[in-house]
Amino acid sequence: MxxxxxxxxxxxxxxxxxxxxxxxxxxxxxxxxxxxxxxxxxxxxxxxxxxxxxxxxxxxxxxxxxxxxxxxxxxxxxxxxxxxxxxxxxxxxDQDVWSMFRSIVRERIKREVEPLLATLYEIRDASPAPDDATGQAQKELLANQKRLEEMLSFLKVMEKLSQRFVSPSGSGLELAAKLLTKLDK
Amino acid sequence: MxxxxxxxxxxxxxxxxxxxxxxxxxxxxxxxxxxxxxxxxxxxxxxxxxxxxxxxxxxxxxxxxxxxxxxxxxxxxxxxxxxxxxxxxxxxxDQDVWSMFRSIVRERIKREVEPLLATLYEIRDASPAPDDATGQAQKELLANQKRLEEMLSFLKVMEKLSQRFVSPSGSGLELAAKLLTKLDK
DNA sequence: CGTTTCTTTCAGAAATTTTTGAAATCGATG
DNA sequence: CATCGATTTCAAAAATTTCTGAAAGAAACG
The missing domain is CATH 1.10.10.10 (Winged helix-like DNA-binding domain superfamily/Winged helix DNA-binding domain)
Known part of the structure; x- marks a missing residue:
């Protein structure tokens, strides 16, 4: 005993x-x-x-x-x-794991995603208009811009998705369960 | 020019x-x-x-x-x-940002969440049955177990959610867009 | 095979991050 | 406003991570 x-x-x-x-x-x-x-x-x-x-x-x-x-x-x-x-x-x-998780995600978006997005926008806007180039150089420029755009839209969607997920309304557990159900449809 | x-x-x-x-x-x-x-x-x-x-x-x-x-x-x-x-x-x-993202999430679950889950299960199963204790000690034991369970269920839901999100069917972008819409309902 | 080219390994060096502990600062209290 | 306990700061030390470069290992060629 x-x-x-x-x-x-x-x-x-x-x-x-x-x-x-x-x-x-x-x-x-x-x-x-x-x-x-x-x-x-x-x-x-x-x-x-x-x-x-x-x-x-x-x-x-x-x-x-x-x-x-x-x-x-x-x-x-x-x-x-x-x-x-x-x-x-x-x-x-914080005794609620979900609200703790929310804080972490919120903070990480702020510290990591947002600065990266800002830099990527800057790079995009600073890049030369490719109209006046021809041939290989132009091709490369366009290809680069396409990839930059893809990355930007990815990050924006992720940011929005996280913010949605992380918004303080309702219990995180409920929301997650709802999500899991909905993903099946 | x-x-x-x-x-x-x-x-x-x-x-x-x-x-x-x-x-x-x-x-x-x-x-x-x-x-x-x-x-x-x-x-x-x-x-x-x-x-x-x-x-x-x-x-x-x-x-x-x-x-x-x-x-x-x-x-x-x-x-x-x-x-x-x-x-x-x-x-x-990989030229598809979404599939790249999937690989990263999959890998991180494998490397980080799964080992943590395994350890937490171990801790839970090794902890003494509190039936034979009384008073303060028992109270604390129970409270601890409750928090451990909460953390475990949180991690399990997260793991499942990520795996669902990360499953290779369909375009990630579409899925994300769908999710964003559905979250509004 | 022997040679050549490409790739991996790994011990030590360099860089970076984390931690310490003592001094400075803060702020409540009489 | 002087004191004393609590807290923060920060330069230096310790720990950890990352990187280098030379040597060993593989694989392709003639």
Whole structure:
């Protein structure tokens, strides 16, 4: 029969494994490992923690903790809270995975897709009108422009699709289920 | 009036800018900058190139070129070709942005989501049955399991949704357009 | 075969990213 | 407004990723 201490140890161990595997995903989400781990910690424990608790649990420096927490706040996937009679700031993760996912997608569109789109528009608009060229040069120019246009329309559709998907109305899970059904038709 | 040489220079310049901005997205896609640039080069020029041409154009070493090309082949977004009377291998990018996107999503699910899912299942199944605990310890265990389940169901839905979206039937653009319409209903 | 041409590998170098920790800043409190 | 705890900043260090180039390996040719 398991003693309470054993169970607690097992809980901590399971949490640590969760945190570690979440941390490994960090690269995929374009954030640092520590940032992902801090988020995983707040998510899986489900309770507000202050900087020192996070530092201790993840074995990281104060500076690193501060930076990572700040970044998570910027991404909008954790928020500040306070405890009565305690000067420290506490942080808690969004407990709804779907709204967390939305924040991440929204942020990534803003940081990655939008700048790329802007640059591609610029390139397109700066490119010479091919009317006055003939032969090979003209052919190449036209082919290039075609590919640029294709990429632009791809990115625009993706952006719109993501924004639609990510719009805050309704539960993400419901929407996803609806989508899965509709895709079959 | 523009001379052919000018136009050619402008073409090269526009291509280089495309390559550079594509390269900046590399991090976002979980690949190295060179890998993204090599892909951009093959995509925007639209013609097969051999290793030396890629090396020269991107100013990278032979080793780097070889590795990057190999990785792109592994991802399935470029393919080998050959020229008659030429021993060298030539490489060309998938010219359909949507099918390229599909390959990337498919690969990332395989590399990132699936291993994470496997680990999370493992964690769940290894966690102790909470029946024999009481009070605080039990509460925490249950709360943890709930969050783990939520994350699991989220990942499973995402995986399914992506696979659906990414299935090779029909044009991606059409599908996306259809989706956008249907989402409105 | 032996030679030549092309491709891959991989140990070390270079570049980049992440983390640390101490100092500076902030801000609540008496 | 001086103090003290909490937080942020940032230059330097550490860790990680990427790149190079020379050497080894394959494959095509005569």
């Amino acid at each position: 398991a003693k309470p201490a054993d169970q607690h140890d097992q809980l901590i161990e399971a949490q640590d494994r969760f945190i570690a595997s979440w941390g490994q995903m960090a690269g995929a989400w374009g954030i640092s490992r520590t940032m992902a781990e801090a988020h995983a910690l707040l998510y899986i424990t489900g309770r507000p923690m202050n900087t020192d608790e996070i530092m201790d649990r993840l074995q990281i420096s104060r500076g690193n903790a501060s930076m990572s927490i700040r970044a998570l706040l910027d991404w909008g996937i954790i928020s500040r809270t306070h405890k009565r009679g305690d000067r420290k700031e506490y942080f808690e993760a | 523009a001379k052919p040489a000018d136009q050619h220079d402008q073409l090269i310049e526009a291509q280089d800018r495309f390559i550079a901005s594509w390269g900046q997205m590399a991090g976002a896609w979980g690949i190295s900058r060179t890998m993204a640039e090599a892909h951009a080069l093959l995509y925007i020029t639209g013609r097969p190139m051999n290793t030396d041409e890629i090396m020269d154009r991107l100013q990278i070493s032979r080793g780097n070129a070889s590795m990057s090309i190999r990785a792109l082949l592994d991802w399935g977004i470029i393919s080998r070709t050959h020229k008659r009377g030429d021993r060298k291998e030539y490489f060309e990018a």
